Amino acid sequence: MKRVLVTGATGFVGRHLLAPLLARGYEVHAVARQAGQANGVVWHEADLLKHAEVTALAEKVKATHLLHAAWYAVHGKYWTAQENVFWVSASLDLLRAFAEQGGTRVLMLGSCAEYDWTIHGDAAWKPDRPCVPATPYGAAKHATARMLLSFAARYGISAAWARLFLLFGEDEHPERLVSSICISLLKEEEARCASGRPVRDFLDSRDAGERAVRILDSDAQGALNLSSGCGVAIADVARHLGNIAGRPDLIALGALPDRPGDPPFMVGDALPLPPLSEAVLWQRLEEIYGWWKIKIKNNNI
Numbered sequence: 001m002k003r004v005l006v007t008g009a010t011g012f013v014g015r016h017l018l019a020p021l022l023a024r025g026y027e028v029h030a031v032a033r034q035a036g037q038a039n040g041v042v043w044h045e046a047d048l049l050k051h052a053e054v055t056a057l058a059e060k061v062k063a064t065h066l067l068h069a070a071w072y073a074v075h076g077k078y079w080t081a082q083e084n085v086f087w088v089s090a091s092l093d094l095l096r097a098f099a100e101q102g103g104t105r106v107l108m109l110g111s112c113a114e115y116d117w118t119i120h121g122d123a124a125w126k127p128d129r130p131c132v133p134a135t136p137y138g139a140a141k142h143a144t145a146r147m148l149l150s151f152a153a154r155y156g157i158s159a160a161w162a163r164l165f166l167l168f169g170e171d172e173h174p175e176r177l178v179s180s181i182c183i184s185l186l187k188e189e190e191a192r193c194a195s196g197r198p199v200r201d202f203l204d205s206r207d208a209g210e211r212a213v214r215i216l217d218s219d220a221q222g223a224l225n226l227s228s229g230c231g232v233a234i235a236d237v238a239r240h241l242g243n244i245a246g247r248p249d250l251i252a253l254g255a256l257p258d259r260p261g262d263p264p265f266m267v268g269d270a271l272p273l274p275p276l277s278e279a280v281l282w283q284r285l286e287e288i289y290g291w292w293k294i295k296i297k298n299n300n301i
Contacts, residue, residue, distance in 0.1 A: 003027040004216070005063035007048060007094065008070030010036040012171065013109065013164070016209025017067055024217055029061045031070075048090050058097035066098045066106040067216050071141075075173035079113075084140035091144045092151070099155055106152070107216040109226065110145050110163040112201075113138030117263045122199075124231075124269040127163070127223040134261075145223060152221075162215055162226035165268045168284075169205030170291050178202075178285070181238055182292040185245040192255035196235025201267040203228045203276075204284040211273055220272045227268030229275025240282055244289045 004021055008014035009030030018038045021028045028041045035043035044061070046053040048070055068091060072083035091108065098106065115125060116132035133139040145161040152159030168178035184191035203211075203226075212226055235253055242248035270276075 001027055002065055003029065003061065003063045004065040004067055005057075005061050005098070006030045007066075007068045008032070009038075009041075009043075010034070011069060011073065012167070012169065013205050013208050013212070014069040016169075016206045017069065017213055020210045020213035021067075021216075024213065026065070029063060031057060048094060049086055051093055054090070054093050054097050058094075058101045058103075062101045063098060063103055064105065065216060066094070066103055066108075067212065068094060068106065068108040069212075071109075075175065079135045079137045081136070084136050088140050088144050088147075092147055095148060095151060099151075099157055103157065105158045105216065106148070107160045107162060107212065108144065108148055109212065110141045110161050110223070111138060112163050112165045112225070112227075112266065112268065114142040114145065114163060117261065117266075120264060122265050124229065124267050125225065126269045127225060149222060158219070158221055160215055160220050161223045162212060163223065163268065164208065165201035165203055165225065165227040165266070167203055167205050167208055168288060169208075170288065172205075172288075177234070178237065178241070178288060179292065181241050181251075182289050183296070185241060185247055185250055185289075186293055186296050188247065189250065190252045190255070191238065191242070191250050192252045193234070193238050194254070194256045194258045196233060196238055196253045197258075197264065198262055199231040199233050199265045199267060200237075201227045201230065202232060202237060202281055204281075204288070207276065207280070207284070214273060218272065224272065225268035225270060227270050228281065229268060229270030229273075230278055230281060231265065231267035232278060232281060237281075237285065240285055241289060244286055 004026045010032040031044045046057045114131045116130045172179040181191045242251040
């Protein structure tokens with residue numbers, strides 16, 4: 001029996017890990033500060049920042065697999081928050097407790113913020129790209145990655161670290177790129193954007209969850225990317241949303257300044273998984289536009 005402990009199981013990505021794990025035959029144990037709802041899942045409530053609760057959780061579940069998606073992720077704050085330091089310690093405490101109970105396979109989620117963003121070019125970002133984090137968030141993630149892989153090598157645990165790229169999806173913060181454009185279009189307001197020239201690796205949170213589970217269920221080890229492997233200009237994403245809404249006239253490219261220091265090209269090498277096609281991205285954007293349409297119609301924003 002493959003028994004997996006999923007952290008951050010009610011989060012933006014974490015909630016989309018559960019169904020794919022069940023479909024692959026895992027006994028799924030999910031942990032959050034407040035239990036969620038998902039058929040077939042055993043829920044546990046715990047604060048992973050508390051050593052005693054982590055130890056008790058590991059002893060109770062005795063998982064063979066660990067999929068760690070929990071982290072501090074408050075929009076607009078997580079880049080520089082002191083909580084990043086706490087989560088480095090908490091992640092390693094969780095790994096210790098998991099290993100002590102006989103766990104053998106772990107996947108933790110990292111970030112493209114670990115990489116050096118000052119190296120320009122139009123080649124896909126590979127996992128061996130230099131890591132020079134420019135933010136406390138990126139530095140904390142990278143420190144956790146190094147400790148995870150060192151610990152795993154020392155104690156014979158199979159471990160992978162998957163760096164997420166640009167996500168969008170249901171319940172995304174309204175001020176993020178895709179959600180903000182959808183909301184403006186649905187309110188028949190101008191969707192103000194920067195130039196849109198940078199090329200990015202967009203990935204729906206549902207696809208991120210499914211691809212993370214495929215990595216966990218493989219023998220892939222070490223640092224890798226959790227990405228679509230498909231590069232699309234931000235301007236094309238904005239225009240596509242405008243066309244979906246039937247209001248391409250509301251897409252105001254260049255109305256905002258480009259952010260200083262943003263790399264012109266940020267696309268992850270998706271190996272060991274095959275890249276997704278542009279067609280998948282366009283379909284997901286249509287779906288998320290429809291999701292926001294219902295949410296706004298029901299006055300939930």
